[in-house]
Amino acid sequence: MPLYKVENLTYYYPEAEKAALKDITLIIEEGEFILVAGGSGSGKSSLARALAGLIPDFYGGRVGGKVYFQGQDIRTMDRGKLAREVGMVFQDPEKQIVQTHVEAEIAFGLENLGLDNEEMQRRVAEVVCFMDLKQIRGAFTANLSGGQKQKLALASVLAMQPRVLVLDEPTSQLDPVSAEDILNLVKRLNEEMGFTVIMIEQRLDRCYHLADRVLLMEKGRIACDGSAREVARKTSRDGAPFLPPVARFFAGIEAPSLPLTVKEGRKLLRSCIIIERDMVLRPAAGKVGDSPADLAARGSAVCLKNLWFTYTGGQEVLKDVSLDVGEGEFVAVLGENGAGKSTMLRHLTGLLRPDRGTVQVLGKDVGRNGFKEIRRHTAYLSQNPNDYLFQDTVEDELLFTLKNFGLKDTSVVDEMLDRFRLVQYRRTNPRDLSSGERQRVALASVLVTSPGLIILDEPTRGVDFRLKAELGRFLRHETVKGRTVIVVTHDVEFAAEYAARIVMMSSGRVVSDGEKHEVLGKSVFYSPQLGKMCRGICDGVLTFSEARERIYPLLGNGAAADEGQGVMM
Amino acid sequence: MFDKLYYQDKGLFLQSFHPAAVLAYLFVLLLLSLLYDNPLYLLSLLLLLALLIRGVDGFEAWEGFLKAGVFLMLVVMAVNPLVIRAGATIIWHGPDVPFLGRLDISMEAMYFGAVSGLRLLVIMSVFCLYNLMVNPDNVLNLFSRAAGKSVLMVALATRMFPTMVRDLKRIKEVMQFRGVDFEEGSMWERVKKYSCLYNVMLLSSLEDSMEIAESMQARAYGSGRRSVYSRNQPRPRDYLSMGASLLALFAAAWGLHNGCGRYAFYPVADALVSDIPTLAALFVVLFYLFVPLILSEGCKYCRFIKSKI
Numbered sequence: 054m055p056l057y058k059v060e061n062l063t064y065y066y067p068e069a070e071k072a073a074l075k076d077i078t079l080i081i082e083e084g085e086f087i088l089v090a091g092g093s094g095s096g097k098s099s100l101a102r103a104l105a106g107l108i109p110d111f112y113g114g115r116v117g118g119k120v121y122f123q124g125q126d127i128r129t130m131d132r133g134k135l136a137r138e139v140g141m142v143f144q145d146p147e148k149q150i151v152q153t154h155v156e157a158e159i160a161f162g163l164e165n166l167g168l169d170n171e172e173m174q175r176r177v178a179e180v181v182c183f184m185d186l187k188q189i190r191g192a193f194t195a196n197l198s199g200g201q202k203q204k205l206a207l208a209s210v211l212a213m214q215p216r217v218l219v220l221d222e223p224t225s226q227l228d229p230v231s232a233e234d235i236l237n238l239v240k241r242l243n244e245e246m247g248f249t250v251i252m253i254e255q256r257l258d259r260c261y262h263l264a265d266r267v268l269l270m271e272k273g274r275i276a277c278d279g280s281a282r283e284v285a286r287k288t289s290r291d292g293a294p295f296l297p298p299v300a301r302f303f304a305g306i307e308a309p310s311l312p313l314t315v316k317e318g319r320k321l322l323r324s325c326i327i328i329e330r331d332m333v334l335r336p337a338a339g340k341v342g343d344s345p346a347d348l349a350a351r352g353s354a355v356c357l358k359n360l361w362f363t364y365t366g367g368q369e370v371l372k373d374v375s376l377d378v379g380e381g382e383f384v385a386v387l388g389e390n391g392a393g394k395s396t397m398l399r400h401l402t403g404l405l406r407p408d409r410g411t412v413q414v415l416g417k418d419v420g421r422n423g424f425k426e427i428r429r430h431t432a433y434l435s436q437n438p439n440d441y442l443f444q445d446t447v448e449d450e451l452l453f454t455l456k457n458f459g460l461k462d463t464s465v466v467d468e469m470l471d472r473f474r475l476v477q478y479r480r481t482n483p484r485d486l487s488s489g490e491r492q493r494v495a496l497a498s499v500l501v502t503s504p505g506l507i508i509l510d511e512p513t514r515g516v517d518f519r520l521k522a523e524l525g526r527f528l529r530h531e532t533v534k535g536r537t538v539i540v541v542t543h544d545v546e547f548a549a550e551y552a553a554r555i556v557m558m559s560s561g562r563v564v565s566d567g568e569k570h571e572v573l574g575k576s577v578f579y580s581p582q583l584g585k586m587c588r589g590i591c592d593g594v595l596t597f598s599e600a601r602e603r604i605y606p607l608l609g610n611g612a613a614a615d616e617g618q619g620v621m622m
Numbered sequence: 623m624f625d626k627l628y629y630q631d632k633g634l635f636l637q638s639f640h641p642a643a644v645l646a647y648l649f650v651l652l653l654l655s656l657l658y659d660n661p662l663y664l665l666s667l668l669l670l671l672a673l674l675i676r677g678v679d680g681f682e683a684w685e686g687f688l689k690a691g692v693f694l695m696l697v698v699m700a701v702n703p704l705v706i707r708a709g710a711t712i713i714w715h716g717p718d719v720p721f722l723g724r725l726d727i728s729m730e731a732m733y734f735g736a737v738s739g740l741r742l743l744v745i746m747s748v749f750c751l752y753n754l755m756v757n758p759d760n761v762l763n764l765f766s767r768a769a770g771k772s773v774l775m776v777a778l779a780t781r782m783f784p785t786m787v788r789d790l791k792r793i794k795e796v797m798q799f800r801g802v803d804f805e806e807g808s809m810w811e812r813v814k815k816y817s818c819l820y821n822v823m824l825l826s827s828l829e830d831s832m833e834i835a836e837s838m839q840a841r842a843y844g845s846g847r848r849s850v851y852s853r854n855q856p857r858p859r860d861y862l863s864m865g866a867s868l869l870a871l872f873a874a875a876w877g878l879h880n881g882c883g884r885y886a887f888y889p890v891a892d893a894l895v896s897d898i899p900t901l902a903a904l905f906v907v908l909f910y911l912f913v914p915l916i917l918s919e920g921c922k923y924c925r926f927i928k929s930k931i
Contacts, residue, residue: 105840107836107839107840110839111835111836111839131845132839132842132844132845132846133842133845133846135842136840136841136842136845137842140840140841141837141840143833143836143837143840145833147785147830148830148833148834148837149833149834149837150781151774151777151778151781151834151837151838152759152777152781153758153759153762153777153780153781154757154759156851156853157759157763157777157851157853160851161841161843162841162842163849163851164848164849164850164851165841165842165843165844165845165846165848166842166845166846166849167846167847167848167849168849169849170849170850170851170852173849173851174851177851191631194781195781195782195783195784195785196784206837209841210840210841213841213842402795402799404795404798424798424799425803428798428799428801429801431799432799433795433796433799435792435795435796437792437826439822439825439826439829440789440792440793440796440822440826441796441800441822442822442825443818443821443822443825453800454800454801456801457800457801457802458801484825484829498800499799499800
């Protein structure tokens with residue numbers, strides 16, 4: 054008997070006219086690791102919630118078809134019994150922790166199941182040990198880092214000892230190190246403990262290779278279902294947006310197989326091309342950005358000089374940070390959590406004053422006069438677009454900013470709505486929009502003042518590939534118009550694709566600063582997947598266009614079939 | 623900045639008591655501070671509290687309570703003589719004031735003000751000690767069986783508070799960057815600006831609450847009768863402390879019944895120690911109240927005591 058049997062499942066959220074799930078038929082066997090991929094609004098999360106029994110129980114709405122768990126209709130199952138069998142971890146760790154202390158949080162689900170104290174003590178102890186939570190066992194949950202919170206959310210579900218783990222983008226809010234930590238744990242749970250894992254993810258480079266089976270969703274339907282390699286092969290012909298970068302690169306050529314990991318990609322690349330000695334060292338041909346002479350000719354948009362800053366608690370966060378960003382530059386700031394990126398951002402927006410050093414933005418001394426001097430000419434987009442949305446309509450949201458700055462010309466509102474494809478939502482409440490649309494409204498609401506400097510804090514968190522590409526292209530277009538863009542991000546792929554310059558921070562210092570090929574090309578860990586694949590074979594390749602330009606001409610004659618590694622095309 | 627005022631697990635002996643034992647002990651201290659009038663008794667309680675606060679490494683937090691307490695003490699000392707006319711020892715003859723009459727300042731009235739301030743200081747110190755000695759989560763856990771839903775609501779609010787403070791700060795910055803000046807304009811304009819801020823908070827909180835509820839349902843909340851995860855196992859130290867608290871309470875009740883701990887300020891203040899039983903009763907009560915400290919010191923220096931409690 055299969056673990057799950059889904060028959061013709063169709064689901065409409067309350068008051069929705071469009072079905073979130075359309076005629077889904079699916080069988081899931083015990084012990085599988087299933088990756089559910091697809092764009093925003095494709096129905097991934099709805100499917101996960103249906104499998105966890107939350108749809109329609111929690112959401113309401115109209116439902117057709119059946120979901121059977123071990124032969125029993127999931128809707129007729131006792132909720133406690135279902136929770137013992139299926140555990141679900143959500144996207145945002147902040148919004149799934151209930152208790153004040155770690156141990157109490159792990160026990161929360163066990164209390165709901167009505168287990169006796171002895172059993173709860175045993176399970177809590179086991180999970181604390183397995184998840185290595187000993188250090189934070191007595192900690193206040195609000196003080197945990199994002200990674201620790203997500204680990205705790207996973208621990209509290211695992212304590213209930215479910216057979217199925219449903220994970221809805223569990224790493225989307227985390228930095229790369231914490232994300233890796235969670236994914237490794239999930240892999241172990243599947244391989245060593247036999248858990249059935251159903252995981253939704255946007256960042257496929259992290260987890261595509263971990264899955265036994267991939268479900269690709271599109272407009273509420275399952276567009277493709279099969280093993281990771283089968284799905285990779287099937288989808289590689291359609292532009293391949295739902296493939297890891299390495300596979301996407303090889304999907305564009307007549308390669309004998311389709312690699313899913315950097316290791317497989319390197320092996321295939323070495324077998325396919327003849328490496329010329331000088332090619333390894335040759336810089337990339339298609340560099341984005343300007344020469345040092347061009348940069349010198351530009352005016353300075355942001356100038357930080359010998360910045361030092363210590364928080365009142367005594368923690369020294371910035372240590373002698375100097376940075377000069379020219380007008381029209383696109384800079385991405387990378388670094389681990391606690392590296393000082395956000396603190397630096399708060400300095401250059403004038404929200405913090407340095408202990409020592411100077412901050413000049415658009416020719417004004419921000420350190421002395423604060424943000425009021427520059428805000429009229431600076432757009433700042435925080436991590437959460439919801440921070441911007443409170444007016445009744447999208448149009449009012451844009452007018453609010455204009456009114457505050459005393460700007461009378463409201464024609465810019467139409468221009469912005471048009472540019473961000475929001476015209477049809479002009480009279481819609483922004484809170485009724487999807488996450489991608491909300492981000493566009495937030496961005497439009499800060500760009501109505503035609504700022505010279507655009508600052509974005511983690512704009513690609515939880516955003517699908519299409520929106521990410523759209524945002525990247527938009528920002529690049531703004532730099533062409535002479536606007537300066539500074540993005541703080543953990544998303545190396547995004548930075549490599551769209552930024553021209555990379556600033557890498559660590560422990561409060563700028564440890565690397567330069568043209569993206571110089572910085573990312575030298576880094577092993579902060580490098581996009583294509584960069585890792587081409588390292589030592591064809592140095593200087595970071596983006597698809599560069600890879601196509603430099604590697605495609607070398608392929609074709611020497612392509613040797615390698616049966617052992619990828620998918621045969 | 624306010625971290626020091628809240629409970630921090632420092633692994634200290636005095637923080638290792640069962641919350642029920644701590645609550646019983648602090649309740650007795652609070653009750654005695656309200657029942658006793660004798661300044662010597664109140665001073666003794668303050669001294670005991672100072673030692674306990676030192677035992678939980680909380681002098682820094684107590685400093686804030688002390689400053690506020692001493693300020694209030696001075697206020698009571700200044701106000702009390704102006705409204706109380708019962709004292710016999712007049713130290714200053716003041717003028718006639720409408721409604722209040724002649725402003726004669728008596729030493730007894732000032733003395734009473736000072737002792738009232740001292741009582742206030744003792745009460746504040748009890749609350750300071752509570753903050754430092756007992757994990758609020760453990761206290762909540764204690765009441766889980768009786769009022770599970772209320773306890774969960776309090777835990778949720780406590781957990782969300784720092785997040786909301788952080789969100790509020792971030793949203794305010796976002797608003798400032800959109801041209802909102804919270805410090806400028808008339809009172810009405812400022813209220814309007816802040817209402818925008820709270821509007822965003824409210825809308826986001828409502829959306830977030832749905833996600834939290836979903837996560838709770840996914841973990842079987844509301845699916846049946848809940849049990850309570852109890853992390854606090856009572857140990858001999860807890861029984862000893864609770865027993866000592868009860869004995870201190872009985873001793874204090876017996877003493878008060880026999881006039882020990884009572885004190886008359888007017889018209890002339892009593893002597894601090896009028897007879898031997900007054901000192902004896904104080905000694906007995908203090909001995910019982912010192913039990914947690916004795917155990918703490920015993921644990922530090924005696925392996926036998928440590929192994930037994």
